[in-house]
Amino acid sequence: MELINTWDFSGEIVRLQEFKEETRKEYYGSVTVKGKSRDSKEYYPKVCEVSILCKQRVWEDLTMLKECYDEVSLSGHLEQTATRTNPIKLVADMVVA
Numbered sequence: 001m002e003l004i005n006t007w008d009f010s011g012e013i014v015r016l017q018e019f020k021e022e023t024r025k026e027y028y029g030s031v032t033v034k035g036k037s038r039d040s041k042e043y044y045p046k047v048c049e050v051s052i053l054c055k056q057r058v059w060e061d062l063t064m065l066k067e068c069y070d071e072v073s074l075s076g077h078l079e080q081t082a083t084r085t086n087p088i089k090l091v092a093d094m095v096v097a
Contacts, residue, residue, distance in 0.1 A: 011035015
C-alpha cells in the first residue's frame with residue numbers, strides 16, 4: 001500500500017480570509033471551499049466545506065482568480081503541527097484552475 005501526502009479539491013469559494021501582517025508567519029491567508037473531494041478514480045458524493053491555508057504565491061494567485069471566478073481547484077499537501085485544536089492542516093501548493 002502506497003501512502004501519499006497530496007490532495008486535490010474543487011468547488012465554490014465560500015470565504016477568503018487574509019491574515020494580519022503582524023500574525024502572519026508562513027501563511028498569508030485561508031480559503032474555505034465548498035465542494036466534493038475526489039481520488040484518482042472518482043468524485044465522492046458528499047459535499048463538504050474545507051479550510052485551506054495558503055502561502056504567499058498561492059494566496060496572490062487565488063486573490064487574482066477570485067476577482068474573475070467563484071469556483072477554484074486547488075492541490076496541496078497535509079502538514080501536522082503540535083497544536084491540540086487543529087493538528088492537521090491542508091496547505092495549498094497550487095491553484096489548478
